[in-house]
Amino acid sequence: MTVSFSIIKEDARTGARAGVLHTLRGDVETPVFMPVGTQATVKTMTPREVWDLGGRLILSNTYHLYLRPGANLIREAGGLHRFMGWTGPILTDSGGFQVFSLASLRRIEEEGVWFRSHIDGSEHFFSPEKAMAVQEALGSDIAMAFDQCAPYPCTYEEAREAMERTSRWALRCKEARRREDQALFGIVQGGVHRDLREKSAKDLVELDFPGYGIGGLSVGEPKDIMYQVLDYTVPLLPREKPRYLMGVGSPDCLLEGVARGVDMFDCVLPTRIARNGTVFTREGKLVVRNAEYARDFRPLDPECNCYTCRHFTRAYIRHLIKANEVLGIRLTTVHNLHFVFELMRNIRRAILEGNFLEYKVAFLAHWNKN
Ligand SMILES: CNc1nc2c(CCNC[C@]34C[C@H]5C[C@H](C[C@H](C5)C3)C4)c3nc(N)[nH]c(=O)c3cc2[nH]1
Numbered sequence: 001m002t003v004s005f006s007i008i009k010e011d012a013r014t015g016a017r018a019g020v021l022h023t024l025r026g027d028v029e030t031p032v033f034m035p036v037g038t039q040a041t042v043k044t045m046t047p048r049e050v051w052d053l054g055g056r057l058i059l060s061n062t063y064h065l066y067l068r069p070g071a072n073l074i075r076e077a078g079g080l081h082r083f084m085g086w087t088g089p090i091l092t093d094s095g096g097f098q099v100f101s102l103a104s105l106r107r108i109e110e111e112g113v114w115f116r117s118h119i120d121g122s123e124h125f126f127s128p129e130k131a132m133a134v135q136e137a138l139g140s141d142i143a144m145a146f147d148q149c150a151p152y153p154c155t156y157e158e159a160r161e162a163m164e165r166t167s168r169w170a171l172r173c174k175e176a177r178r179r180e181d182q183a184l185f186g187i188v189q190g191g192v193h194r195d196l197r198e199k200s201a202k203d204l205v206e207l208d209f210p211g212y213g214i215g216g217l218s219v220g221e222p223k224d225i226m227y228q229v230l231d232y233t234v235p236l237l238p239r240e241k242p243r244y245l246m247g248v249g250s251p252d253c254l255l256e257g258v259a260r261g262v263d264m265f266d267c268v269l270p271t272r273i274a275r276n277g278t279v280f281t282r283e284g285k286l287v288v289r290n291a292e293y294a295r296d297f298r299p300l301d302p303e304c305n306c307y308t309c310r311h312f313t314r315a316y317i318r319h320l321i322k323a324n325e326v327l328g329i330r331l332t333t334v335h336n337l338h339f340v341f342e343l344m345r346n347i348r349r350a351i352l353e354g355n356f357l358e359y360k361v362a363f364l365a366h367w368n369k370n
């Protein structure tokens, strides 16, 4: 068995659950936030720093690594874990989302997708079989099925077509599997249409995957629409299997997703906004590069005990960022990753202690204050 999931505690008043994802490279406590390592690195962080901050399961990407440095090179390096020096479990997204969002799309056919690389414009073809071959070359512990994520907004027909193709492609991914040491998760599509989500979940549950991605969300729809879709989609999935809400999210979305029974999340936000000088604090976001912090000698977040907040001030970090000193975005990244990992630790503890609802209400009261 490559990946299995144990539920430790289910919350009495919400859909939240605390669990453990068992992988061949170690156990991961859930709910879990996966930092994103787009090009085989969590930007500006060493693997040791990600681990020490609490990162246990990181996310990398088929599309990017296929284009550069190439799947065969990483296979020759002994796989992605050895290539990037990460000994914990890795989840790779299939490239379905990126091909539709990053590359300049050429043509979608039943067979697969022709696209032009966002790097040099060269032409490529991706299919369920190709996406599985690349993920097997990378050697990730969890591979995501090659899917078609419908844009938002889109017509009912577009959402139906993308969902039905995703179901057919999920079967092809399952049939293309060659590695016994890699788990394959299916991805539920269906846009914001309940009947399409029900059909997608039915198709995928019949294929009996060890875990399920919830795709097609966080694509520009209002948050309350995303929460409504989760309200009726999560219950369609097997209770004993992990649910992964793809591309989510900010602290409020993490709390709302956990409350609806989501176990796994990934988002570029914490690391991406850190690189442009914005950090998470208990009271919401703080843009430390702004002039108002030039003589502010307090830590980024007075309530935070991360390395950055224990040793440096807003004034110093602002100076580094304005001076384009690399240390600046390293310090904001350390803080943001610590903030999100600490949030997930607090969420899990609150579920285990039975006061998750109170924790969620209290956190959001501060977070939405300004
Ligand atoms: C943001 N909203 C959102 N994301 C989504 C993703 C990508 C998840 N993150 C992986 C990713 C995506 C990019 C950026 C980084 C690195 C790498 C390329 C892998 C994270 C999705 N991925 C797939 N396969 N299918 C979806 O429906 C989907 C929907 C999303 N909605």
Ligand SMILES: [Zn+2]
Pocket (backbone or CB within 6 Å): 300, 301, 304, 305, 306, 307, 308, 309, 310, 335, 338
């Ligand atoms: Zn901090």
